Amino acid sequence: MMKIGELAAATGLPPSRIRLYERTGLLQSVVRRRNGYRGYGPQAIAELELIIAARQAGFGLDAIRALLPSDDGRWQHDRLVGALEEKVREIAALEQALAENRRRLLSIIEDIQARPEGLDCGQNAGRVLARLRSPESDAG
Numbered sequence: 001m002m003k004i005g006e007l008a009a010a011t012g013l014p015p016s017r018i019r020l021y022e023r024t025g026l027l028q029s030v031v032r033r034r035n036g037y038r039g040y041g042p043q044a045i046a047e048l049e050l051i052i053a054a055r056q057a058g059f060g061l062d063a064i065r066a067l068l069p070s071d072d073g074r075w076q077h078d079r080l081v082g083a084l085e086e087k088v089r090e091i092a093a094l095e096q097a098l099a100e101n102r103r104r105l106l107s108i109i110e111d112i113q114a115r116p117e118g119l120d121c122g123q124n125a126g127r128v129l130a131r132l133r134s135p136e137s138d139a140g
Contacts, residue, residue: 001040003037004040011049012052013048022038024061026064027047027051047068058091112128
């Protein structure tokens with residue numbers, strides 16, 4: 001059995017985060033020793049690595065809780081696959097939005113750099129802002 005400090009070192013998580021995951025029901029392989037200290041078996045490392053991976057993939061704590069195996073240790077295959085597929089769709093939508101934002105920003109940079117001769121910075125900013133406000137600027 002490991003102490004919380006050892007588990008923290010093995011997973012790279014601070015003890016406070018491990019306690020949070022325990023308190024919220026995500027980390028279940030915890031044993032209370034007679035002296036009141038927590039004890040963690042090797043399964044705790046696997047559970048925490050799964051939680052870390054899910055967090056890095058963008059899942060919130062409630063979503064992770066719903067995806068973890070049930071009390072009898074069985075994975076809910078359809079629910080897990082469905083949640084992962086939904087996360088992939090969310091990422092694709094985010095990538096599309098980011099690509100559109102990138103395109104708009106590059107267009108603004110291009111407009112700023114294409115300042116006509118004789119316009120000062122303030123006038124050029126007004127020209128660029130007017131283009132941004134026009135409906136045609138979104139059609140690009």
